[in-house]
Amino acid sequence: MQVDETDRRILRHYLAEPGLARAVLAERAGVTQATLWRRLERLTQGGVLRGERVVIDWRKLGYEVEVSLRFTLDKTNPRAFDEFIAAARLVPEVVGIETFLGRVDVRLTVIARDMAQYQGIYRAGILALPHIAEVEALMLIATIKESEGLPL
Secondary structure, three states, rough: OOOOOHHHHHHHHHOOOOOOHHHHHHHHOOHHHHHHHHHHHHHHHEEEEEEEEOOOHHHHHHHEEEEEEEEOOOOOOHHHHHHHHHHOOOOOOOEEEOOOOHHHHHHHHEOOOOOHHHHHHHHHOOOOOHHHHHHHEOOOOOOOOOOOOOOO
């Protein structure tokens, strides 16, 4: 799909302030509301825009612990990835699942209210996951930069 400078300008403003009213977004991007609507529809149909989402600050809801768990799986079972991921999806505190090529196969992001709750999640939910050969935990201390924006 071709993305021109007008599309990029719309996307820049949309990323900067996703909650803007469409009329204000159109004005800032320098297009009519009808043009904005057509462009956003085309970008959505073309797969550039994949929807809108809400970003929740888990800490404001009382989740003080965030841990990134990196797993190497026992790949002697050809269904190891699928079975591990299916089981990980069932752990409510797992808020992110990513797969990789390399030494680390899967990374899970786990949140907990405190260390005691995390310890319970780790023992009952994480260690019960199938096909774990090795696990490494990295506790988040601070997020220095977090951006979903692109240099458009």
